[in-house]
Amino acid sequence: MSELTEIRWHGRGGQGVVTAGKLLAETALGTGQYFQAFPDYGPERMGAPIRAFTRLSPNPIHIHSQIEEPDVVLVLDPTLLGTVAVTEGLDEDGVLLVNTSMSPAEVRDITGFDQGKVFTVDASHIAIEEMGREITNTPMLGAFARATELFGIDDLSEQLSDWFKKKISKEAVDANIRALKRAAKEVQEG
Numbered sequence: 001m002s003e004l005t006e007i008r009w010h011g012r013g014g015q016g017v018v019t020a021g022k023l024l025a026e027t028a029l030g031t032g033q034y035f036q037a038f039p040d041y042g043p044e045r046m047g048a049p050i051r052a053f054t055r056l057s058p059n060p061i062h063i064h065s066q067i068e069e070p071d072v073v074l075v076l077d078p079t080l081l082g083t084v085a086v087t088e089g090l091d092e093d094g095v096l097l098v099n100t101s102m103s104p105a106e107v108r109d110i111t112g113f114d115q116g117k118v119f120t121v122d123a124s125h126i127a128i129e130e131m132g133r134e135i136t137n138t139p140m141l142g143a144f145a146r147a148t149e150l151f152g153i154d155d156l157s158e159q160l161s162d163w164f165k166k167k168i169s170k171e172a173v174d175a176n177i178r179a180l181k182r183a184a185k186e187v188q189e190g
Helices: 017-030 105-111 123-131 137-148 153-164 172-187
Strands: 005-014 035-038 049-057 072-075 095-101 117-122
Touching: 005 017, 017 035, 017 137, 017 153, 035 117, 035 123, 035 172, 072 137, 095 137, 105 117, 117 137, 123 172, 137 153, 137 172, 153 172
Parallel strands: 005 072, 072 095, 095 117
Antiparallel strands: 005 049, 035 049
């Protein structure tokens, strides 16, 4: 990855796409990096496809636009594959990370992304087992850390705990951290 890392998130309203982008940005801040995190949605309703963007850099960021050529694309809802052009503009050396029980090879077949790296993780299954709800943003952050090696799991865990400790119970925070760490272990590359 270059000094500036551009990340595009795809999901549906209510899945935590915007929150995940902000959490990643806050983690960057905690490690001394600069960041931008912003959503791309209008009057969409719950369940409508949305995008969010995150930029990370050790230097100040002077770009102020949507991310058209991302280094990393995360897809939180696998039903978007084949219906939304999730790999559009993705760098040939880029990283595609999808929440799915499919293999990376199957994702390559569906998306036509035959370059770069493809990672899959069943974040939905992990979220349900660890948190009791299909909120996949924190497991996807764990998989992101493993796939890109931009952050350590401990950095993300600490940020997650700080972010959520005033919003949800300690038990829920602990469940999110378990899901984050488990996803980092279960992510598959292909």
